[in-house]
Structure formats: C-alpha cells, structure tokens
Amino acid sequence: MTEQRLSHDDEISLVDLAVILVRRWKAMAIIFAVVVLAALVYVLSTTPTYNYVSIYEVAEQAAVGEESSDRALESANTVIAKAQSLYMAPSTRELLEQAGIESLPFSVEIATPKDTQLVKITSQASEDEAPLVEEMHSLLLTRIESNQQELVDRQRASLKDRLESLQASLATAEQSTSSGGSDLLTSYTDQIEVTKDRLDFLKNGRVAQTAVQSLDEVGTSRVLIMALALILGVMLSVMGVFLLQFASLVCMRLKENHEKNN
Numbered sequence: 001m002t003e004q005r006l007s008h009d010d011e012i013s014l015v016d017l018a019v020i021l022v023r024r025w026k027a028m029a030i031i032f033a034v035v036v037l038a039a040l041v042y043v044l045s046t047t048p049t050y051n052y053v054s055i056y057e058v059a060e061q062a063a064v065g066e067e068s069s070d071r072a073l074e075s076a077n078t079v080i081a082k083a084q085s086l087y088m089a090p091s092t093r094e095l096l097e098q099a100g101i102e103s104l105p106f107s108v109e110i111a112t113p114k115d116t117q118l119v120k121i122t123s124q125a126s127e128d129e130a131p132l133v134e135e136m137h138s139l140l141l142t143r144i145e146s147n148q149q150e151l152v153d154r155q156r157a158s159l160k161d162r163l164e165s166l167q168a169s170l171a172t173a174e175q176s177t178s179s180g181g182s183d184l185l186t187s188y189t190d191q192i193e194v195t196k197d198r199l200d201f202l203k204n205g206r207v208a209q210t211a212v213q214s215l216d217e218v219g220t221s222r223v224l225i226m227a228l229a230l231i232l233g234v235m236l237s238v239m240g241v242f243l244l245q246f247a248s249l250v251c252m253r254l255k256e257n258h259e260k261n262n
Contacts, residue, residue, distance in 0.1 A: 017242075024241045031237040039229030043222045047126045051214040054121040054137040054207070059148045061155065062201035071201070073151055076112035079119050083110050083144055091139035095132065105129055108136060118208070119144065124218050134211035141207050148205040156202055163195045 021028065059073040092104060106125040112118060121140060123133045170188040 020245050021238070021241055024244060027244055028237040028241050031240040032233040035233035035236055036226075036229050039225055039232075043225055047128075048217045048222075049124050049126050049219065050216075051218055052123045052125060052130065052133045052137070052211040053214070054141060054210045054212070056119040056121075056141055056144055057206050057208050058117050058119065059152045059205040060117075060201065060203040062198040070117075072117040073155060073202075073205075074148065076117045076119050079144060079148070080110050080112060082147065083119070083140060087140055087143040091136060091143065094139060095136050098135070099132060104132070104136065106133060108140070110140075123211075127213075130211070130213065137211045141210060145205060145207060152202060152204050156199065159195055159199050159202070163192065163199070166192045166195060 056079075058076055058079055060071040061073045063071050088108070088110075095104070096102065106123045106129055109122045111120050111122070113120060121137050123136070125133045166188055170185065170192065173184040173188055
C-alpha cells in the first residue's frame with residue numbers, strides 16, 4: 001500500500017511539473033527568446049577573423065658531411081631570429097607610414113614547422129584587413145629573400161673561386177714530373193668534383209606563398225555558438241520557470257502567514 005502511495009505521489013509530482021511549464025509558457029518563451037537574441041546579436045556584431053599564412057623556403061646547399069641531411073644554407077631558426085630582430089621593426093614602420101595608421105590591427109608571428117626548414121609567417125585578421133596583412137608579409141619576405149640571395153651569391157662566388165683555383169692547381173700537377181704527382185692529380189680531381197657538386201646543389205630560397213587565407217574562421221564557429229544558445233535557452237527557460245514558481249509560492253506563503261498573524 002505504501003509503495004503504491006509513493007508511486008502515485010511521484011506521478012502527481014511529474015504532472016505538477018508539466019502543469020507549471022504549461023501554465024508559464026509565456027515566461028519560458030521570453031527567457032528562450034532573450035538568450036537566443038543575445039547570442040544572435042553577439043554573432044552578428046563579431047567580425048570573423050582568419051589565419052593568413054606566408055611560407056618561405058630557405059636557400060639550400062649540398063649536405064655538409066656524409067651523415068648530415070641538413071641542406072639549409074642558413075637554418076630556418078637563424079632566418080627567424082634575423083627577421084624578428086632586424087626586419088620586423090623596419091617593415092612595421094614602413095607599412096604604418098604607407099597606410100597612415102598608428103599601429104597594426106593584427107599580430108605577426110614567425111615560426112618554423114617541426115622538422116622542416118620552412119619559415120612560416122602567420123597573422124590573424126579580418127577580411128577587411130587582408131590587404132594590410134599581405135603588404136606586411138610581403139615586406140618581411142622581401143627582406144628575408146634579399147638577405148638569403150646575398151648569402152647564395154657569396155657562397156656561389158666562393159665556390160667558383162675555389163673551383164678555378166683547383167683547376168689551376170690540377171693543370172700545374174698534370175705538368176709535374178714528381179713522384180707524388182699522381183696522388184695530387186687524384187686529390188685535385190676529387191676536390192673539383194665535390195666543388196662542382198656543391199655548386200649544382202646550391203639553390204636559391206623562394207617564397208612559396210604570401211598571406212594565404214585559411215578556409216575556416218579562427219575561433220568558435222557561428223553555427224556552434226547559435227546551437228549552444230538554443231540548448232542554453234531551453235535549459236534556462238525551464239530553470240527560470242521553476243524559479244518563478246518557487247518565488248510565487250514563497251510570496252504566497254508569506255502572505256498567508258501575514259494574514260494569519262493579523
């Protein structure tokens with residue numbers, strides 16, 4: 001008998017909850033609408049931002065040492081250090097003067113992806129700021145590329161001078177009649193081949209891409225924000241109705257007690 005009574009009480013409790021929700025459907029609708037409208041205003045007032053990425057491939061040379069796989073004429077980390085210390089400030093000042101603004105509306109980060117010799121320049125900005133981002137990245141890339149080209153030209157000139165010197169020494173050794181002449185010929189020939197290979201492997205750095213916009217927005221998606229707002233709106237509307245019902249019952253009880261006391 002007791003179990004049946006408890007079961008009946010639970011059923012009544014659930015029915016009472018449903019009645020409260022139906023009776024206060026207007027309050028639920030208002031709370032739900034306020035939450036969704038607030039999320040919609042936030043979404044519409046927020047300017048979407050994207051990642052803009054530029055990539056530079058550093059100049060390459062023949063690997064130094066038989067076991068070495070590093071062919072960078074100058075490591076990507078060294079290029080990044082130069083860009084941050086020497087190129088960032090002049091490029092920023094030049095862009096500010098050109099655009100007539102006091103500060104950049106975006107940040108510029110320079111890094112190298114793991115296990116690569118690539119220099120990656122990244123900025124987060126809106127589509128309206130894309131031209132400024134592209135110009136900033138171009139200024140940095142121009143300075144990086146210019147410095148890299150100087151290194152390549154110096155290395156190429158040094159290797160050519162060495163090659164000419166070795167060829168001259170080889171010609172002299174070919175005319176020599178000394179007992180060690182054959183060893184010299186072999187040594188010079190090997191060094192000439194190595195120097196030619198180093199010249200062939202010498203490769204200019206290049207800009208792989210400039211300020212390419214990401215396909216997706218940075219941060220939380222607008223669709224996700226609205227979906228969460230719908231869920232939150234339902235939850236808060238139900239909680240709000242129960243709080244209103246609780247407050248009304250408290251007020252009613254206080255009023256009854258006051259009337260009894262009087």
